Amino acid sequence: MKICVLVKEVPDAAVEKRIDTSTGRMDRSGEKNLNPYDTHAIEAAMQIKEGGAVPVEEVVAVTMGPESAVRALHKAVSLGADRSVHLSDPAVAGSDVAATGYALAKTLQKESPDLVLLGQQSDDGECYTIGAVVAEHLGMPSLTQVIKMDVEGEALRCERQAEYGYDTVQVKLPAVISVGDAINEPRYPSLKAIMGAKKKPLETVTTGDVQIDASKVGGENSAAQWVAAKAPPAKAAGEIIEDEDTGETVEKIVSWLDERKLI
Amino acid sequence: MSNILVYALHYDGAINKNSLGAVSEGAKLAAELGGEAHALLLGENVPQDVAASLGRYGAKKVLIAEGPEGLAQPLVDAMAKAITDGGYKYALFGGGLLGFEIGAGLAARLGAGVAMEVTAVRAEGGELVAERPILGDSAISEIKYRSPVGIIIGRLNAFEAKDTGGADAPVEQLSFELSAHSTQATMVTRGEQRGADVDIEGADILVAGGRGLGKAEGFELCEQLAAAFGGNSAVAATRAVVDAGWYPYAAQIGQTGKTVAPKLYLAAGISGAIQHKVGMQSSENIVAINKDANAPIFEFSDLGVVGDLNKILPKLTEAVKAKKGS
Numbered sequence: 001m002k003i004c005v006l007v008k009e010v011p012d013a014a015v016e017k018r019i020d021t022s023t024g025r026m027d028r029s030g031e032k033n034l035n036p037y038d039t040h041a042i043e044a045a046m047q048i049k050e051g052g053a054v055p056v057e058e059v060v061a062v063t064m065g066p067e068s069a070v071r072a073l074h075k076a077v078s079l080g081a082d083r084s085v086h087l088s089d090p091a092v093a094g095s096d097v098a099a100t101g102y103a104l105a106k107t108l109q110k111e112s113p114d115l116v117l118l119g120q121q122s123d124d125g126e127c128y129t130i131g132a133v134v135a136e137h138l139g140m141p142s143l144t145q146v147i148k149m150d151v152e153g154e155a156l157r158c159e160r161q162a163e164y165g166y167d168t169v170q171v172k173l174p175a176v177i178s179v180g181d182a183i184n185e186p187r188y189p190s191l192k193a194i195m196g197a198k199k200k201p202l203e204t205v206t207t208g209d210v211q212i213d214a215s216k217v218g219g220e221n222s223a224a225q226w227v228a229a230k231a232p233p234a235k236a237a238g239e240i241i242e243d244e245d246t247g248e249t250v251e252k253i254v255s256w257l258d259e260r261k262l263i
Numbered sequence: 264m265s266n267i268l269v270y271a272l273h274y275d276g277a278i279n280k281n282s283l284g285a286v287s288e289g290a291k292l293a294a295e296l297g298g299e300a301h302a303l304l305l306g307e308n309v310p311q312d313v314a315a316s317l318g319r320y321g322a323k324k325v326l327i328a329e330g331p332e333g334l335a336q337p338l339v340d341a342m343a344k345a346i347t348d349g350g351y352k353y354a355l356f357g358g359g360l361l362g363f364e365i366g367a368g369l370a371a372r373l374g375a376g377v378a379m380e381v382t383a384v385r386a387e388g389g390e391l392v393a394e395r396p397i398l399g400d401s402a403i404s405e406i407k408y409r410s411p412v413g414i415i416i417g418r419l420n421a422f423e424a425k426d427t428g429g430a431d432a433p434v435e436q437l438s439f440e441l442s443a444h445s446t447q448a449t450m451v452t453r454g455e456q457r458g459a460d461v462d463i464e465g466a467d468i469l470v471a472g473g474r475g476l477g478k479a480e481g482f483e484l485c486e487q488l489a490a491a492f493g494g495n496s497a498v499a500a501t502r503a504v505v506d507a508g509w510y511p512y513a514a515q516i517g518q519t520g521k522t523v524a525p526k527l528y529l530a531a532g533i534s535g536a537i538q539h540k541v542g543m544q545s546s547e548n549i550v551a552i553n554k555d556a557n558a559p560i561f562e563f564s565d566l567g568v569v570g571d572l573n574k575i576l577p578k579l580t581e582a583v584k585a586k587k588g589s
Binding site for chain 1: 275360375402413445450452453454492548563564567568582
């Protein structure tokens with residue numbers, strides 16, 4: 001089995017995110033990190049590989065993004081991926097979710113994976129949607145927000161929480177599965193793995209290399225157009241108490257509740 | 264023509280509340296565009312009367328497609344067929360997991376633009392403009408469509424269901440073909456309830472616990488505090504801790520759980536992710552206790568306490584008991 005894991009570089013959660021008001025797009029500069037949800041996808045791939053239920057020849061990390069996105073690939077490789085592929089082309093900059101999914105699907109097609117894994121959402125866009133777009137272009141079944149996954153022969157038995165409780169779904173391979181953070185506890189990379197990450201094969205491809213139709217990608221060609229960004233209606237800031245003396249803190253909470261007749 | 268096709272999720276003979284909201288919103292927007300809103304349901308033996316009842320929420324026609332329930336890809340096939348045949352300009356989804364999956368798959372199939380987590384939509388010059396909060400709700404971006412079809416996926420509870428008491432809508436059968444990949448996923452069990460059946464929707468006071476409780480036993484602190492408030496109080500939980508098996512699914516707030524609006528919502532060890540926020544932001548008073556001063560929940564709480572809940576909750580329980588006794 002060959003597993004491809006889609007990864008993404010996102011602004012570090014500790015860094016304030018902002019919108020470039022001239023383009024209406026997210027300003028993706030600043031400190032970057034591997035999307036935390038994607039570390040769960042890599043861990044899920046590693047658990048299948050190490051689980052022994054099915055032989056896994058390769059785990060390949062795949063990303064799309066500017067030059068700096070190689071850092072996300074290095075992180076993915078340090079967590080266990082065997083090699084990585086970077087779709088890097090100015091033509092894809094500013095793509096919306098539909099165009100991004102198309103470009104990633106074309107990049108994946110060249111790898112012919114049996115399983116595509118990804119994190120259910122990214123820390124910046126919180127989309128949930130990219131997996132379903134990729135699956136549609138690849139003509140594969142897909143399931144998102146999966147929290148338990150077992151290999152059963154030529155299929156996966158997946159569990160997830162949906163609108164009415166927990167669903168168990170059997171998905172035949174090849175398939176695209178996006179995972180939630182409850183699926184596993186990602187490992188920490190060893191120092192040796194971090195040091196070795198840059199030595200593992202990293203292939204950089206452009207739109208032409210993977211037969212992406214350039215008229216379908218990029219900000220100008222995206223069907224959803226972000227036209228403006230505005231501030232949300234102002235909401236009065238709540239009161240904040242820093243707990244120094246817990247007895248005093250609790251007194252303040254109780255009198256706050258009491259004033260509102262909540263006790 | 265600017266007709267809107269709305270997906271209606273149904274389960275156990277009833278239409279999902281968020282889908283009813285989407286039908287109402289679709290009807291309002293279609294009227295502004297000079298068109299009609301139609302709804303589509305997919306399932307095995309969808310009850311005709313349930314489908315027709317969407318007329319009360321503004322649907323002028325309801326399409327029923329026969330296929331496997333609870334999975335997105337058969338719905339992509341059905342909706343793509345309906346849109347190709349019927350010339351719809353927009354597809355609209357209420358909040359929820361299936362809506363995200365169907366909407367995204369449909370965008371790929373039709374080469375359509377898609378906006379998700381949408382909280383408001385308006386008609387402007389014969390087109391729809393979607394508003395989507397981003398960056399932890401600190402900004403709202405506006406999205407227009409360049410494609411012939413535009414897809415709008417609402418945020419949970421973004422659209423209000425309005426029962427106009429109008430007439431039933433005519434129901435039509437939609438015939439469509441499942442594409443090859445849509446037959447590759449099969450539902451084994453659907454809607455399994457895990458953990459005790461607890462009622463949180465009727466409570467006036469909810470003490471909710473999240474990952475910050477540290478372990479399943481941490482919920483005892485929440486239960487003791489809820490008991491101290493007495494009366495109509497209960498304990499709720501976030502998705503992360505329900506998925507971890509710390510607390511019953513029936514007590515879960517948010518995207519794939521319950522939506523609540525109690526008089527007091529006391530959040531202990533909850534960071535305040537959007538998926539949680541959408542299920543509790545209408546609470547009258549929100550109090551949050553979290554040791555991380557940067558937790559998003561402090562941005563929408565009325566009283567925020569930065570500190571260790573293991574120290575604060577037991578003392579607060581005692582103080583509430585004392586106050587009640589005085």
